[in-house]
Amino acid sequence: MSADKRIEAITARIVERSKPHRLPYLERVRAAISKGVHRSVLSCGNLAHGFSVCSPAEKDALAGDRVANLGIITSYNDMLSAHQPFETYPALIREAAREAGGVAQVAGGVPAMCDGVTQGQPGMELSLFSRDLIAMAAGIGLSHNMFDSVVYLGVCDKIVPGLTIAALTFGHLPAVFIPAGPMTSGLPNDEKAHVRQLYAEGKAGRAELLEAESKSYHGPGTCTFYGTANSNQMLMEIMGFHMPGASFINPGTPLRDALTKEAAKRALAITAQGNEFTPAGEMIDERSIVNGVVGLHATGGSTNHTLHLIAMARAAGIVLTWKDISDLSDVVPLLARVYPNGLADVNHFHAAGGMGFLIQELLKTGMLHDDVRTVYGQGLQAYTIDPKLGADGAVVRDKAPKVSHDPKVLASIETPFQPTGGLKMLTGNIGSAVIKISAVKPERHVIEAPAKVFHDQLELNAAFKAGELTGDFIAVVRFQGPKANGMPELHKLTTVLGILQDRGQRVALLTDGRMSGASGKVPAAIHVTPEAVDNGPIGRIRNGDIIRLDATHGTIEVLVNAAEFAARPQATADLSGNEFGMGRELFAPFRAIAGPADHGASVLFA
Numbered sequence: 001m002s003a004d005k006r007i008e009a010i011t012a013r014i015v016e017r018s019k020p021h022r023l024p025y026l027e028r029v030r031a032a033i034s035k036g037v038h039r040s041v042l043s044c045g046n047l048a049h050g051f052s053v054c055s056p057a058e059k060d061a062l063a064g065d066r067v068a069n070l071g072i073i074t075s076y077n078d079m080l081s082a083h084q085p086f087e088t089y090p091a092l093i094r095e096a097a098r099e100a101g102g103v104a105q106v107a108g109g110v111p112a113m114c115d116g117v118t119q120g121q122p123g124m125e126l127s128l129f130s131r132d133l134i135a136m137a138a139g140i141g142l143s144h145n146m147f148d149s150v151v152y153l154g155v156c157d158k159i160v161p162g163l164t165i166a167a168l169t170f171g172h173l174p175a176v177f178i179p180a181g182p183m184t185s186g187l188p189n190d191e192k193a194h195v196r197q198l199y200a201e202g203k204a205g206r207a208e209l210l211e212a213e214s215k216s217y218h219g220p221g222t223c224t225f226y227g228t229a230n231s232n233q234m235l236m237e238i239m240g241f242h243m244p245g246a247s248f249i250n251p252g253t254p255l256r257d258a259l260t261k262e263a264a265k266r267a268l269a270i271t272a273q274g275n276e277f278t279p280a281g282e283m284i285d286e287r288s289i290v291n292g293v294v295g296l297h298a299t300g301g302s303t304n305h306t307l308h309l310i311a312m313a314r315a316a317g318i319v320l321t322w323k324d325i326s327d328l329s330d331v332v333p334l335l336a337r338v339y340p341n342g343l344a345d346v347n348h349f350h351a352a353g354g355m356g357f358l359i360q361e362l363l364k365t366g367m368l369h370d371d372v373r374t375v376y377g378q379g380l381q382a383y384t385i386d387p388k389l390g391a392d393g394a395v396v397r398d399k400a401p402k403v404s405h406d407p408k409v410l411a412s413i414e415t416p417f418q419p420t421g422g423l424k425m426l427t428g429n430i431g432s433a434v435i436k437i438s439a440v441k442p443e444r445h446v447i448e449a450p451a452k453v454f455h456d457q458l459e460l461n462a463a464f465k466a467g468e469l470t471g472d473f474i475a476v477v478r479f480q481g482p483k484a485n486g487m488p489e490l491h492k493l494t495t496v497l498g499i500l501q502d503r504g505q506r507v508a509l510l511t512d513g514r515m516s517g518a519s520g521k522v523p524a525a526i527h528v529t530p531e532a533v534d535n536g537p538i539g540r541i542r543n544g545d546i547i548r549l550d551a552t553h554g555t556i557e558v559l560v561n562a563a564e565f566a567a568r569p570q571a572t573a574d575l576s577g578n579e580f581g582m583g584r585e586l587f588a589p590f591r592a593i594a595g596p597a598d599h600g601a602s603v604l605f606a
């Protein structure tokens with residue numbers, strides 16, 4: 001079935017807009033492909049260094065150009081519960097490579113930050129920049145030019161976007177992403193959030209809070225809320241970088257290991273030496289990117305992808321805009337209710353039918369481009385499956401269920417939770433912003449209230465403790481953009497604003513910073529561009545100004561006389577405290593050159 005004509009129209013405009021970047025990109029990819037087996041251009045000395053630790057049989061194989069060499073880029077560390085399982089993956093992948101007659105080598109590692117560990121801490125100011133650094137670090141591994149295909153081991157927030165930027169930069173090579181899967185379900189996310197609110201109100205102690213947090217985050221695997229990390233898994237599957245059904249299988253299970261070995265063998269099967277050559281730079285095109293945006297809307301995905309997906313697309317010469325994302329939101333229905341957009345977690349999503357059911361439903365009405373290339377072959381229909389472990393220990397794929405196993409978590413295309421998606425663009429005299437409405441009740445989609453201005457999320461929390469946050473208001477938290485302090489997530493505001501909202505106050509947030517993908521029920525206009533430190537109008541808002549946030553009509557306005565507002569001096573902030581400490585001094589060059597949020601807040605692309 002061809003895609004819905006509205007999806008086709010938005011895709012066509014992206015193709016047209018991208019040509020100046022996409023065509024030269026494809027020429028570079030094809031020029032690199034034309035050079036043949038890449039290690040064949042290495043000198044004997046280069047090659048000897050490259051395979052010095054291999055077995056004699058592997059050296060023989062790599063001395064020629066017939067046997068495929070699989071590069072592994074790994075983001076293993078013990079800080080991210082989602083990445084800790086990767087510790088054992090290289091051995092499993094090497095075993096699979098041997099079974100497939102190929103060779104596998106770890107090309108390099110990349111850094112991985114856990115936004116949960118750094119949330120509310122100075123380290124969070126490195127987080128966004130770590131995405132582009134991860135792309136660079138992966139590039140260093142791949143620049144050995146020893147490889148015919150690559151598997152990327154990554155899950156969390158900035159890591160998959162950074163690895164995708166690298167995979168598309170090395171677009172002449174096939175790229176298969178291998179996830180580690182979600183943590184098993186612990187204390188439900190809403191119960192964790194409730195204990196946090198009790199603690200913030202002084203009704204629970206630290207011991208009770210730590211117990212709740214530890215029961216929620218309790219073992220290996222991705223945290224089970226639908227934040228950026230799990231949005232990444234959804235994206236990798238719907239864009240065709242995962243094997244079908246790979247996203248949400250728990251770590252340490254036979255099926256997980258079978259999927260990992262299968263992915264390694266598939267990566268070796270789609271090299272230029274085989275008959276199904278699938279270079280990443282040609283596999284991913286504008287339709288793949290649109291499919292990714294559709295998946296974000298249909299699942300209520302992370303607002304961070306209004307930054308990351310733009311940077312990821314740009315790495316392949318594709319220019320995606322907030323208006324594309326916003327216009328797709330008007331077409332794509334919301335089919336999933338996973339925390340913070342509901343009470344379920346990703347394990348419940350998978351049990352309800354998961355990615356296979358979701359893709360099946362979206363294909364039914366042309367919400368997705370089916371005619372796309374994937375690491376598994378041609379077409380997205382192949383992903384409408386339910387993965388199982390076969391008797392022989394290999395992966396088998398049943399058809400996805402015809403009916404959702406839990407319609408309260410995963411809806412059919414005929415009975416969506418909302419007729420439109422979750423991510424809207426806002427424009428007005430403050431600039432541009434984005435808002436995630438899938439987790440916000442309809443009666444809160446329009447908020448008009450006086451501004452309370454802060455230059456730091458801790459200032460707002462202190463005002464809460466001092467009992468100063470009374471009545472209806474829009475919290476303006478500014479000087480939080482990429483050039484100011486690296487654009488940290490302001491997720492710590494969620495608890496306080498949630499308490500005030502639950503008390504009946506009509507509150508909202510307006511910031512040039514960003515939120516966690518796990519932030520939810522309070523209306524938040526985020527990623528305001530231009531940012532305050534770049535002379536953005538958000539820097540001219542004063543306490544008491546009336547602001548109108550209208551997610552229904554897509555506007556964000558300060559209701560002040562235009563001439564008076566323009567004549568106001570730009571506020572300034574003392575950012576000296578953000579320049580040193582916890583490594584922030586190392587990222588001064590990134591703050592100096594970071595691009596605007598609506599271009600991905602990247603140091604790699606203007």
Ligand SMILES: O=C(O)[C@H](O)[C@@H](O)[C@H](O)[C@H](O)COP(=O)(O)O
Pocket residue numbers: 114115116117119157226227228229302304489491515516517518
């Ligand atoms: O974008 C995201 O999804 C978040 O960055 C997420 O990865 C982060 O870990 C949250 O901070 C977790 O939520 P808590 O901080 O509430 O545990």
Ligand code: SF4
Pocket residue numbers: 079080081082083113114115116117156157221222223227229
């Ligand atoms: S989902 Fe967030 S908190 Fe959980 S491991 Fe990943 S980065 Fe850390």
